[in-house]
Amino acid sequence: MSDPRRDARGRQRGAARAEGRGHRSAASPGQRARTGDAARAAAFDTLRAVADTDSYANLVLPPLLRDRQITGRDAGFATELAYGTLRLRGRYDAVLAQASSRPLDQVDPPVLDVLRLGAHQLLGMRVPPHAAVSETVGLARDRVGAGAAQFVNAVLRRVAERDLDEWLTRIGAAADPAGTDESARLAVTESHPAWVVRALREALVGDGRPAGDVADLLAADNAPPRVTLVARPGLVDPAELAEQAGADATAGAYAPTAVVLTGGGDPGSLRAVRDGRAGVQDEGSQLVTLALAAAPIDGPDARWLDLCAGPGGKASLLGALAAQRGARLVANEVQPHRSRLVAQALRAVPADAVEEVRTGDGRTVGADEPGGYDRVLLDAPCTGLGALRRRPESRWRRTPADLATLSALQRELLGSALAAVRPGGVVAYVTCSPHLAETRLVVTDALRAAARAGTDVEVVDAGxxxxxxxxxxxATRSGDRPDVQxxxxxxxxxxxxxxxLRRS
Incomplete structure (x- = not known):
């Protein structure tokens, strides 16, 4: 039987192996040694933007690649180098701490980012060691100076002395010398903050899955996700979308609307994506949206609400489904710039299926329009711990303190959603986090608050x-809980x- 953690690490390496081995700069070898190459420089600049301005890598790197005209294999190399380094920063910091002659907190942040990039090439991408070291030293000379380049050279040569499995054994033993704290070991070897490891283990157990699954879950977080498209019903057929995508496209594993680009590729080059009939959307996001639309309700089914609609992926799928059913969608978003993204995402949905795209505070909708909707989607703001594959930097930004603020907001929004749905209608409470404080506890508190207010709400078995x-x-469901994780x-x-949740 295969080892899922090893398989995930293999997928992570394999995603960039061809690029790493075949990557060549247009500059001469001597020039590369002095300045590094464009792809590595782009990855470095992305890491610095993430650190200095709290930017998201997926918003920084693509325009940077376009501006610098970095395309093809070089663009793929830069993408894996930047995203992989951000995902595995904790692992590489533990390795670098053992390979460095000085504590990492005494290393200038730009130099540390160069070292992380070099470590990922050596341990995560299988770039030949001489190329990983020499090209990264060239980058260091160009961006942080000749003196720092000598330090980078020395440290990376020590990193190159051992392969990934040897380093994982060493840093795991250093984190858990007594062999009694698996969370501490996994935090460094699988590159997640320790509090996230503990929270994910608790969420797995709460979902009826073994606590030991946490290692496989963390490894899956570190594997680059495949690009998944949604074929919006009535706007484009999944088979037509797959045909546009070519030979590398396959049907999703679960959602009838999902098309997976197994070979990567640029989804923006597809005609259906450009005109809004299709979009990039994780299959899990498609499933929870489809479930809301399929949930049985009593009475009319004419007016739907997406309470926190930005940036518009779920709203556009709901809108397409509403058009097929003769319903109308109201898409609400608190941030004006995200409201504009929602409107853009809905551009291909028939106009008579979109009642309004509005900018407003979702917490007031229930009071402003009590019982005004038949179906309500609440995709609540959350820590995003369920989407760490896609937001590689977010695991290092969130702290346990964020939970108090976010869970309070989630409770308020869910209370508003339950007030906005009419008796007999259904609310879907959705988060891209499995943390129990953002899922089960929020629902429990909202049900208690509704009962105190004299509102009858029942949990519908979503299975x-x-x-x-x-x-x-x-076939994948575990336990007998009425929610779905x-x-x-x-x-x-x-x-x-x-x-x-259904109002009764």
């Missing part, structure tokens, strides 16, 4: 609803949570 939408998912290591999706 049969999702099984009707995605029959293949049913998806997992990267089980389903290959983000760790989306879904609870369905």
């Amino acid at each position: 049969p609803v999702l099984a009707e939408v995605a029959p293949a998912w049913a 998806l997992w990267p290591h089980v389903h290959g999706t983000d760790a989306m949570h879904l609870t369905l």
